[in-house]
Amino acid sequence: MPDKSIAFYIGKNRTESGATLLGGFGHEPSSHWLEIVPRQQHEPGSTITVGATEEADLPGRLTQIPQVPETAKYITSNYSEFAGFPAPLTNGGLNEYQVAARDVWSDSRPELVEMTPPGQTGPNYSDLSRIAMERAHTAREAVQILGDLIDRHGYTTYGGNSHLFADANEGWVFIEFAGGKGLWAAERLGPDDVRVSYPGYIGDFPVDYRNDPDHMGSPNLVDFAVQQGWWNPADGRPFNVQQVYGTPFPGHPGKSTPDDEAPWRHPPTLEEELRRLGEVSLVDMQRMVRDPRWSDDRSGYGQVAELKADLAHPELATLWVANTAAITAPYIPFHIGAETVPPEYGQHRYLTSGAAANYLSPEYAAQEATRSATYVSKRLMYYTCDRPEVFLGDVTKAFEGFEAQMLGEIGGVEQQAAEAYRAGDAPRARALLTDWSNKWAMDGLDLTEYLVADVEARTKEQFGIRKPAVEPPPGVTARAESLDMSLPEGSISARDRVNCDLGNGWADGTTVDRKGQVGDPNAVPDFRAATRADRSFPWLPVTIAAVVGLALGAAAMFFARRRAT
Incomplete structure (x- = not known):
C-alpha cells in the first residue's frame, strides 16, 4: 500500500500571521541529512545528469540536460535510497526567493504505468x-520550469508523482504522470485555500486550461484522455484529473482507524481537519506534521516553511526542520542567511545506501565520527514508540517546550540580523543567523540524547528491554535477536511499521483536538546541566585520588626502606 509522503498547504488568509504555511515530509526508510546549498555560478556548457538506471522498478536511462548559468541558494533534506534513482535525492525545501516545495506520491492509473517505455529518459521526481x-x-x-522541462526532455517515473509549491502569495499543485507521454497538470491554490497531498491530486480541471491563469498542463492533457476513451466531452462530465489519470484515494471518507490498510490517507477528510483549526498558527502546522498518525519510522524528516511577504530582508526566510520524524525530533529553524549546519546534522553512514558493503573513505572520517542527530532521534523513537502510552506525552512536552524557547528568541536574532543587513554588513548578519541556528541545533541534539537516556532508564527499570516475539525457522540455531530485523513479508508498512499513534494521535487527540495548546518552556528538562556534567572531566576527584595515591606510594617506599635497613 503506497504511503510515500505528505504535504499540507494553508493559504495566507487562513493563518494567524498572514503568512502562507507549507509543511510535510518524505516517507523514505533510508538515511536523511540537512544541507544548505549556496548560490552557485556554472560555466557555459555545464550539464546535470537526470533520470534513473535500469535498476529502477520502471527501468530508465541516465541522460544529461543543460544547467543554467546561476543556481539559487536553498535548504534541503537529502536522502540516499530509492531503487535506480541516483543519490543524493531530495523532495524540495526552501530557496532564497522564498519558494518552498514538497514532493508527494501520486499514483497514475495502471494503464499509464504499463505504457511506460523501458529505458525511459528525462528528469525524475527528485x-x-x-x-x-x-x-x-x-x-x-516553479510549475512553468518543470512543465517546460518535461515538454523538452520527457519524464522518468516510478509510477506517478506530484509536487506542492508555495510562496508568500499562493501555492501550486503539480502532477506528472507515468506513461512516457509527457503528461502533466498543475492547479493554483489561493490565499483562502487549504490542501493536503496524501496523495497529491487535482480534481475538476478546465478543458480550456491554456486560457485559465489558475491552471496549466501539457499540450496533450485532454486530447490523450479522449483518444484512450478515458474521458468523453459529450458525456457532460467535468474533466476530473484524478478520475481520468489517477487512482482512487487509498483511504476512505470520514474517520480512519489504525486497523485500516491505508489509515488517514483520504485528503478531503484531512483538509476538513485543517479548516476546523480556524486561523492556523506556525505551531499548529508543526504539530500537524508531527502528528503520530503519520509521523513514524518511515518519516524521513519534518519541514515547515512560514512564507512571509513582509520580511525585513530576503535572507530572513526560515525553514523549520526536524532531522528525522518530528514525533521524536525537535524542529530547528534555519534561515536562508545561515551558511552551514553542524556536521552532526550532515550525512552519516547510518541507514545510508551501500554503507554496509563498503569501507569509509578517509576523507569522511571526521564527519562520520560526529554524533548522528538522525541516529539519536531514531533511538528515541524506538524506545518511545515501544510504549507510547507511557513515554510519548513527556517527549512531546519536552520538544514543544524547547521549540517555545526558540520562538521566544527568534525575533530578537532576526532583528539583529536585519540591522546588520541594513548597515550593509551581510557577513555579520549571516554569522549571527548561522551561529544562532547551530547553537540551537546542538542543544536540540543534547536534549534528544537526554530524553533517550531518561526513557531508556525508565524502560529498563519498569519493563526491561522487550525481546522480539519471533521464532527462528526450524534448524536455525541463532537466537531471535540475531535474525532479520526487517518488517516481515506480508506486513503493510502504512499500518505495521514502528509508530507512536495512540489510536487517534496523542493521548489527548489529534492536532485539531490540541488546538490552543502551546509549548511550555518550563517543561524542558535541565538537559544542559546534565550534558555539562556528563562531558566535564572529573578533575577534583581525580586530583584527590592522585594526591592520595602519591601519599600512599611515598609511605610505602618509606616503610620499605626502613625494613631494608
Missing part, C-alpha cells in the same frame, strides 16, 4: 524538486 529549488523565483515559475 531532479525536478532540486531544479525547482535551484531556479524558481515564485511558485508559479
Whole structure:
C-alpha cells in the first residue's frame, strides 16, 4: 500500500500571521541529512545528469540536460535510497526567493504505468524538486520550469508523482504522470485555500486550461484522455484529473482507524481537519506534521516553511526542520542567511545506501565520527514508540517546550540580523543567523540524547528491554535477536511499521483536538546541566585520588626502606 509522503498547504488568509504555511515530509526508510546549498555560478556548457538506471522498478536511462548559468541558494533534506534513482535525492525545501516545495506520491492509473517505455529518459521526481529549488523565483515559475522541462526532455517515473509549491502569495499543485507521454497538470491554490497531498491530486480541471491563469498542463492533457476513451466531452462530465489519470484515494471518507490498510490517507477528510483549526498558527502546522498518525519510522524528516511577504530582508526566510520524524525530533529553524549546519546534522553512514558493503573513505572520517542527530532521534523513537502510552506525552512536552524557547528568541536574532543587513554588513548578519541556528541545533541534539537516556532508564527499570516475539525457522540455531530485523513479508508498512499513534494521535487527540495548546518552556528538562556534567572531566576527584595515591606510594617506599635497613 503506497504511503510515500505528505504535504499540507494553508493559504495566507487562513493563518494567524498572514503568512502562507507549507509543511510535510518524505516517507523514505533510508538515511536523511540537512544541507544548505549556496548560490552557485556554472560555466557555459555545464550539464546535470537526470533520470534513473535500469535498476529502477520502471527501468530508465541516465541522460544529461543543460544547467543554467546561476543556481539559487536553498535548504534541503537529502536522502540516499530509492531503487535506480541516483543519490543524493531530495523532495524540495526552501530557496532564497522564498519558494518552498514538497514532493508527494501520486499514483497514475495502471494503464499509464504499463505504457511506460523501458529505458525511459528525462528528469525524475527528485531532479525536478532540486531544479525547482535551484531556479524558481515564485511558485508559479516553479510549475512553468518543470512543465517546460518535461515538454523538452520527457519524464522518468516510478509510477506517478506530484509536487506542492508555495510562496508568500499562493501555492501550486503539480502532477506528472507515468506513461512516457509527457503528461502533466498543475492547479493554483489561493490565499483562502487549504490542501493536503496524501496523495497529491487535482480534481475538476478546465478543458480550456491554456486560457485559465489558475491552471496549466501539457499540450496533450485532454486530447490523450479522449483518444484512450478515458474521458468523453459529450458525456457532460467535468474533466476530473484524478478520475481520468489517477487512482482512487487509498483511504476512505470520514474517520480512519489504525486497523485500516491505508489509515488517514483520504485528503478531503484531512483538509476538513485543517479548516476546523480556524486561523492556523506556525505551531499548529508543526504539530500537524508531527502528528503520530503519520509521523513514524518511515518519516524521513519534518519541514515547515512560514512564507512571509513582509520580511525585513530576503535572507530572513526560515525553514523549520526536524532531522528525522518530528514525533521524536525537535524542529530547528534555519534561515536562508545561515551558511552551514553542524556536521552532526550532515550525512552519516547510518541507514545510508551501500554503507554496509563498503569501507569509509578517509576523507569522511571526521564527519562520520560526529554524533548522528538522525541516529539519536531514531533511538528515541524506538524506545518511545515501544510504549507510547507511557513515554510519548513527556517527549512531546519536552520538544514543544524547547521549540517555545526558540520562538521566544527568534525575533530578537532576526532583528539583529536585519540591522546588520541594513548597515550593509551581510557577513555579520549571516554569522549571527548561522551561529544562532547551530547553537540551537546542538542543544536540540543534547536534549534528544537526554530524553533517550531518561526513557531508556525508565524502560529498563519498569519493563526491561522487550525481546522480539519471533521464532527462528526450524534448524536455525541463532537466537531471535540475531535474525532479520526487517518488517516481515506480508506486513503493510502504512499500518505495521514502528509508530507512536495512540489510536487517534496523542493521548489527548489529534492536532485539531490540541488546538490552543502551546509549548511550555518550563517543561524542558535541565538537559544542559546534565550534558555539562556528563562531558566535564572529573578533575577534583581525580586530583584527590592522585594526591592520595602519591601519599600512599611515598609511605610505602618509606616503610620499605626502613625494613631494608
